[in-house]
Amino acid sequence: MKITNCKTSHLIDPVGCSIGRQPVFSWTVEEAVGKNQKEARILVSKNSDMSHPVYDSGFDTSLDSLASPVSMDLSPRTRYYWTVTVRTDTDGEESTSDIHYFETAKMQEPWLGRWITCSWKDGRHPVFHRHFILDKRTESGRLYITGLGLYEAYLDGHKIGDEYLTPGCNDYDAWIEYQTYEIPALDAGKHELAVIMGNGWYKGRFGFVAKDHGYYGNSWNLIAELHLRTPGDDEEIVIPTNESWNVTRSAITFSTMYDGEHCDDTLEDTDPVPALLSGPSIYRNRDLIARISQPVTAHERIRPVSLLHT
Numbered sequence: 001m002k003i004t005n006c007k008t009s010h011l012i013d014p015v016g017c018s019i020g021r022q023p024v025f026s027w028t029v030e031e032a033v034g035k036n037q038k039e040a041r042i043l044v045s046k047n048s049d050m051s052h053p054v055y056d057s058g059f060d061t062s063l064d065s066l067a068s069p070v071s072m073d074l075s076p077r078t079r080y081y082w083t084v085t086v087r088t089d090t091d092g093e094e095s096t097s098d099i100h101y102f103e104t105a106k107m108q109e110p111w112l113g114r115w116i117t118c119s120w121k122d123g124r125h126p127v128f129h130r131h132f133i134l135d136k137r138t139e140s141g142r143l144y145i146t147g148l149g150l151y152e153a154y155l156d157g158h159k160i161g162d163e164y165l166t167p168g169c170n171d172y173d174a175w176i177e178y179q180t181y182e183i184p185a186l187d188a189g190k191h192e193l194a195v196i197m198g199n200g201w202y203k204g205r206f207g208f209v210a211k212d213h214g215y216y217g218n219s220w221n222l223i224a225e226l227h228l229r230t231p232g233d234d235e236e237i238v239i240p241t242n243e244s245w246n247v248t249r250s251a252i253t254f255s256t257m258y259d260g261e262h263c264d265d266t267l268e269d270t271d272p273v274p275a276l277l278s279g280p281s282i283y284r285n286r287d288l289i290a291r292i293s294q295p296v297t298a299h300e301r302i303r304p305v306s307l308l309h310t
Helices: none
Strands: 002-008 024-030 037-045 053-056 079-088 094-096 100-103 126-134 140-148 150-155 175-183 189-198 221-229 236-240 246-249 252-256 260-263 287-290
Touching (some): 002 094, 140 189, 189 221
Parallel strands (some): 175 287
Antiparallel strands (some): 079 094, 079 100, 126 189, 126 246, 140 175
């Protein structure tokens, strides 16, 4: 007997996703002699070895493998580990799942980052930059980020995550999803966080409205927080978006969801200028919510096998 397909709120090991007011656990029992689940026990801990549990359901006949909500107080930006133990209607048949996890997002925690923008609204798309120096090596980190319209984030020249078209298609007048990315350990020294912006659904042509651009708004905007932990969790370093960021112009000169993008790599680099704080209309009446949509990722890469001359 084994327990598989363990999910939190229908997701496998979610990080920074909206899981509602309480996590909902589900699982599948395979290769069991018994025909029915007799009782189950859910254990939740902040430690990966499941020591010092923060929740223990005890063996409960009411726990449902399809969906078992658990009432517990969750802390923001915290990883929880969990297991489920199942007993069947065959005497002595019992099995415990592997250790799984879920990690909460910022929840109701206030944002330290502020919305920033640039002075231009058309032409070459902006790249927001922030250089920072670490006095010591960090052990782990998280980037909480979203943008109007699309964004891609880079750390020391390497793309963060494997997603595309973030933050997705949102109801930008009411709510905007933010994403959470795991950041690897960083050595002491100088580093750069850079974010390139695109028009997307927010700023580009969208729907059947006779507007060539600016469906929701006409300016690029970004908000982010980079949280870094030093070994032993004795210190947290936070790098938020604010007036200390700079912005340059990228080689992308045009982009829409329908028409693709134009990129001109012959353009010369521009000197950085200070980023600007966005006006209050950008964030007024818009809720920043943890992601509720699944990421768009590359599933297949197709390479040409020959070039035909006719």
